Amino acid sequence: xxxxxxxxxxxxxxxxxxxxxxxxxxxxxxxxxxxxxxxxxxxxxxxxxxxxxxxxxxxxxxxxxxxxxxxxxxxxxxxxxxxxxxxxxxxxxxxxxxxxxxxxxxxxxxxxxxxxxxxxxxxxxxxxxxxxxxxxxxxxxxxxxxxxxxxxxxxxxxxxxxxxxxxxxxxxxxxxxxxxxxxxxxxxxxxxxxxxxxxxxxxxxxxxxxxxxxxxxxxxxxxxxxxxxxxxxxxxxxxxxxxxxxxxxxxxxxxxxxxxxxxxxxxxxxxxxxxxxxxxxxxxxx
Amino acid sequence: xxxxxxxxxxxxxxxxxxxxxxxxxxxxxxxxxxxxxxxxxxxxxxxxxxxxxxxxxxxxxxxxxxxxxxxxxxxxxxxxxxxxxxxxxxxxxxxxxxxxxxxxxxxxxxxxxxxxxxxxxxxxxxxxxxxxxxxxxxxxxxxxxxxxxxxxxxxxxxxxxxxxxxxxxxxxxxxxxxxxxxxxxxxxxxxxxxxxxxxxxxxxxxxxxxxxxxxxxxxxxxxxxxxxxxxxxxxxxxxxxxxxxxxxxxxxxxxxxxxxxxxxxxxxxxxxxxxxxxxxxxxxxxxxxxxxxxxxxxxxxxxxxxxxxxxxxxxxxxxxxxxxxxxxxxxxxxxxxxxxxxxxxxxxxxxxxxxxxxxxxxxxxxxxxxxxxxxxxxx
Numbered sequence: 001x002x003x004x005x006x007x008x009x010x011x012x013x014x015x016x017x018x019x020x021x022x023x024x025x026x027x028x029x030x031x032x033x034x035x036x037x038x039x040x041x042x043x044x045x046x047x048x049x050x051x052x053x054x055x056x057x058x059x060x061x062x063x064x065x066x067x068x069x070x071x072x073x074x075x076x077x078x079x080x081x082x083x084x085x086x087x088x089x090x091x092x093x094x095x096x097x098x099x100x101x102x103x104x105x106x107x108x109x110x111x112x113x114x115x116x117x118x119x120x121x122x123x124x125x126x127x128x129x130x131x132x133x134x135x136x137x138x139x140x141x142x143x144x145x146x147x148x149x150x151x152x153x154x155x156x157x158x159x160x161x162x163x164x165x166x167x168x169x170x171x172x173x174x175x176x177x178x179x180x181x182x183x184x185x186x187x188x189x190x191x192x193x194x195x196x197x198x199x200x201x202x203x204x205x206x207x208x209x210x211x212x213x214x215x216x217x218x219x220x221x222x223x224x225x226x227x228x229x230x231x232x233x234x235x236x237x238x239x240x241x242x243x244x245x246x247x248x249x250x251x252x253x254x255x256x257x258x259x260x261x262x263x264x265x266x267x268x269x270x271x272x273x274x275x276x277x278x279x280x281x282x283x284x285x286x
Numbered sequence: 287x288x289x290x291x292x293x294x295x296x297x298x299x300x301x302x303x304x305x306x307x308x309x310x311x312x313x314x315x316x317x318x319x320x321x322x323x324x325x326x327x328x329x330x331x332x333x334x335x336x337x338x339x340x341x342x343x344x345x346x347x348x349x350x351x352x353x354x355x356x357x358x359x360x361x362x363x364x365x366x367x368x369x370x371x372x373x374x375x376x377x378x379x380x381x382x383x384x385x386x387x388x389x390x391x392x393x394x395x396x397x398x399x400x401x402x403x404x405x406x407x408x409x410x411x412x413x414x415x416x417x418x419x420x421x422x423x424x425x426x427x428x429x430x431x432x433x434x435x436x437x438x439x440x441x442x443x444x445x446x447x448x449x450x451x452x453x454x455x456x457x458x459x460x461x462x463x464x465x466x467x468x469x470x471x472x473x474x475x476x477x478x479x480x481x482x483x484x485x486x487x488x489x490x491x492x493x494x495x496x497x498x499x500x501x502x503x504x505x506x507x508x509x510x511x512x513x514x515x516x517x518x519x520x521x522x523x524x525x526x527x528x529x530x531x532x533x534x535x536x537x538x539x540x541x542x543x544x545x546x547x548x549x550x551x552x553x554x555x556x557x558x559x560x561x562x563x564x565x566x567x568x569x570x571x572x573x574x575x576x577x578x579x580x581x582x583x584x585x586x587x588x589x590x591x592x593x594x595x596x597x598x599x600x601x602x603x604x605x606x607x608x609x610x611x612x613x614x615x616x617x618x619x620x621x622x623x624x625x626x627x628x629x630x631x632x633x634x635x636x637x638x639x640x641x642x643x644x645x646x647x648x649x650x651x652x653x654x655x656x657x658x659x660x661x662x663x664x665x
Contacts, residue, residue, distance in 0.1 A: 020570055020600060078502055098600075100569060103500035104392055105470055108429040111397045127599060139569075139600045141629045156545020157569070158597040161629060162650060165597075182544060184394040211545050214394055238548040240555045241564070242533065278553045280651055 002131040002176040003151070003196040003203070004094065004122070005070065007034070009135045012068040012092075014039045014059065014075055014083045017048055021074035024098075024139050025049065028072075031136040036066035059083075059090035070094040072128065072137055077101040080124060084110045088119045095187070096137050097124035107185040114187065121187025127157040127179035130164075140164070140177060148173020150286065151197035153190060154209035155182050155216075159237055159279060163209060166280040175203040182211070190220035198228050205231050205286045208273070210264055212238030217264040225271030233274045233285040236261045287496045288335045292375045293510050294492030297469060298476070301461040304488045308377030317358030320376040321351040327379040330357045332364065332371040335512065337410075342366045347379060372514060380488060385478035386445070387411050388459070390427070390466045392473075399427040399466065401437065401459065405445040408478035433463035454487040469507060470500030519563075519582050526578040528567055535560025537661050538583035538592040538621075540576070542567050542601045550595045553650055559658035562589050569600035576609020577616070584617050590664035593657040594625040595650060596635075603627040603635030614642060622660035626653040 005011075016025040016038035029035050029049060037054050044057030056062035059071065071087045073080055073095065080099040087095045095114070102110075102124045114121050122129060128138015133147040139157075145164040152167075152174050154160040160179055167174065178193045180186060190208060197203045206228075210217040217236065224232050239261040265275050274285040289297075292310040299305045307324055310333065311317040321328045332344030339345055344366050348354035354376060364371045385408030393400040403423045406414050415422050423444045427433045438459035442452050458479065466474040473495040480490050501508045513521050523530030529544065533551075537559050541547035544566045551561040563586065567579050583592055596606050607627065626647040627635045636646070645660060647653035 024600070077499065101499045103470055103503075104472060104497045105399075105429065105467070105500065108392065108397055108399065112429050141599055144629065154545075156543060156549075158541075158543030158599060158601075158629075159545035159549050161597045161599055162546060162549070165628060166649075184392065185397050209545070211548060235549075237545045237552065239552045240561065241548055241551070242531075277556055278651055278654075279549055280649055 002134065003193070003200050004120070004176060004178065005129045005131050005135040005137045007134045009034055009070050009137065010066060010068045011035045011070045011072060011135075011137055012037045012039055012059065012062045012066060014071055014073045014087065016040065016074060017043060017055065018074060022048070024074065025053070027142065028136050029053075031142040033135045033137060036068050037062045059086045059092060063090045063092060068092060070096065070137060073097040073099055075099060077103070081106040081110050084121065085113060088114050088117045092119070094120050094122070096122045096126070096128045097187070098126060098128055098139060099123070100125040102183065104183075104185055107183060111185055111187060122178065123181040123187060125183045126181030126186070127160060129179070130174070130177045132174050138179065140179065144168060145177060146173040149175055149202060149204040151175050151200065151203035151206045152177040152209070153193040153197070153206070154179055155211050156209055156237060157182075159209055162279045163207060163235070163282055167283045170283050172283050172286075175200060184214065189216045191216070191223050194220055194223055194228060198230060203230065205233070207282055207286070208232055208234040209279070209282075210234065210236045212236070212241055212261050212264070213259045215259060218267045221267035221271040221273065224268070224273055231286060232272075233276065233282050234268050235276045235279055235282050236264045236268070287498055287501065287507070287511055289494040289496065289507070289510060290333045290335065290373070290512060291331065291492050292333055292373070294494040295489060297465055297494065298461070298489050298492055301464045301468070303458050303461040303465070303476070304486065305492070306377040306380055306488055306490065308375060310373050310375050311358060312373050314355045314359035314362060317374055317376050318351045318355035321348060321354035324376070324378045328354050329377045329379050330354060330361055331375040331377065332361050332366055333373040333375055334366045334369045334371055336367045336369060339366060344371065380480060380490060381483035382480045383483050384481040386447070386480070387414070387477045388462065388479045389473060389475035389477070390462055390471070391475070393426065396426055398429055401425045401427060401433070401441060403441045403445050405447070411477060427463070432467070433460060435460065448481075451481060451487055458487060458489070469494065470497045470504055471495060472497050519585060523565070523579070523582050526575050528565060528575065528579050528582070530582060531564040532586065533561050533563050534588075535562045536588045536590040537657050538562045538586065538589040539595070540565050540567060540579050540583060540592065541595045542569065542571065542597065542606075546595065546597060550593065550650065550654065553654040554593065554658060557651075557655045557658045559654070559661055562586055567601070571601055571609070572605050573609035573612055576606050577613035580610060580613035581617055584619050584621070589621060591621055591657045591661035592619070592623045593653055594623065595653055596627050596629075598627070598629030598632055598635075602630050603632040604638060607635035607638035611638065611642060621664055624653050624657040624660060626650065
């Protein structure tokens with residue numbers, strides 16, 4: 001067991017024939033992920049990865065031919081909303097969108113539409129999912145994590161890699177790592193993933209990596225304090241960030257004093273979460 | 287991206303929201319001429335991208351063109367919160383009966399746009415929200431359905447707007463919704479929306495913020511960007527698609543990923559150093575982008591050491607190493623550099639940098655510690 005993706009995942013790749021998409025599709029296949037096809041409009045009928053993967057014109061035809069149950073999106077930001085709508089309409093229950101820089105108003109439309117269809121979206125602007133030893137649906141380097149009993153959830157990309165790598169160096173493995181993405185409007189938040197980890201028998205402990213902006217960490221803290229039985233350790237990035245400046249992630253902005261690192265750390269500590277001073281320290285707190 | 291008041295109001299007007307007659311001026315002479323054309327009392331308003339202009343003395347009433355010239359000269363010489371006033375808006379003065387607050391913005395928690403209104407307009411709305419939250423009316427908008435007129439009517443009723451203004455208000459609300467949608471705004475705000483003594487509803491002030499991620503489909507707005515108030519290094523970084531913010535410390539940072547970039551700053555501080563900047567080269571950065579990033583960091587004379595923290599995923603460490611080498615060849619930096627490469631193609635990257643005379647580090651903590659030491663020696 002694990003959450004969201006495992007050996008039974010049948011993945012298609014939207015935008016897998018572009019430079020980045022192709023690189024990461026190759027990596028996912030090499031990792032052992034069950035990738036069953038690609039979707040690139042206009043290239044239906046062709047094959048990719050030296051004839052190993054069939055390419056389809058649409059998600060609908062790909063799903064009909066492969067019985068895919070998950071999709072990963074690499075298409076550029078201006079086309080990503082359409083790709084998400086298309087996947088949802090084709091009946092794919094899990095969408096992972098790696099694309100960075102999707103317009104906020106587009107994301108609000110996508111999120112509300114997907115909620116109506118009960119489709120689970122991870123991202124956008126995220127590193128995706130990794131269930132070590134089973135499936136990699138995203139861009140997290142496979143060799144930095146080993147299988148284990150720690151669930152990892154994070155808003156950041158490369159910061160998550162730091163933590164997985166630090167865990168591996170201590171011989172600690174992950175059940176599943178979920179990168180929920182740094183955008184202000186995304187598909188899945190901390191609370192959703194913490195609930196999944198709480199109910200996953202393979203996950204015994206949880207690491208949560210947050211950052212400044214918004215109030216998702218505070219909401220998560222409430223859940224941890226009230227409902228969660230598994231121990232949680234965490235880290236909040238942006239303790240030294242000046243207010244009002246956008247720190248790269250569209251979500252990482254401190255507006256009018258709300259969403260500061262200090263507030264989030266206080267809320268998490270009050271809920272019994274051990275908060276690390278730097279990322280490499282996190283695994284040692286569990 | 288923020289828009290000036292005069293830019294926001296011009297957009298409002300295009301979507302049928304009434305605004306006062308007026309124009310923007312860059313000199314006192316121009317301000318006088320506009321006042322003459324308007325032939326009435328005018329308000330001279332500093333156009334700077336910060337709040338609290340009124341309190342700072344950047345908004346003044348002039349009874350005639352001569353006074354308009356004099357006050358414009360005064361305001362154009364001002365600095366408000368460190369920003370020089372380069373333009374003033376000269377608007378026909380209105381006789382005000384009531385001031386309303388009205389805006390449409392993104393509620394990230396609800397994942398929906400939200401309409402915010404208050405009969406207690408004209409002043410700092412955050413203060414109203416803190417002291418008298420019952421005076422703030424919020425109504426979410428379904429992003430798939432759009433704003434419906436009944437929702438605007440409900441808001442009017444909730445803030446006890448005199449019924450004779452219901453129709454005007456609904457028209458303005460629908461107009462602002464169209465503005466918000468058409469411009470990819472993250473905030474479209476009218477404060478105050480006034481009822482004048484001659485019974486008209488007018489958007490006296492306007493403020494807009496535009497989603498930077500949507501600028502690809504907003505070429506007209508992109509041209510409105512006022513770069514006067516941006517740091518030149520930040521403008522240069524934007525050209526290369528780099529996310530850069532200048533800070534006051536002496537350790538330059540180049541990192542891939544926003545979260546890791548913020549964390550690298552935090553860890554530098556944890557070990558007693560001060561970061562000189564936030565810089566995220568983004569995912570999948572190639573050599574050219576990396577070289578540009580390095581040039582930008584090194585133009586800051588405060589920088590006494592540079593920390594490269596690259597955890598390759600979508601970004602390949604060998605590409606980053608190539609960029610570092612290109613930039614070193616070009617800039618010939620004299621400050622010590624600490625480099626840490628982990629992840630995708632890290633081995634290839636390290637090999638490329640073997641002879642580059644850089645300090646290497648294994649962990650982030652180690653890298654931060656070494657850069658703090660190097661910066662201290664460099665002083």
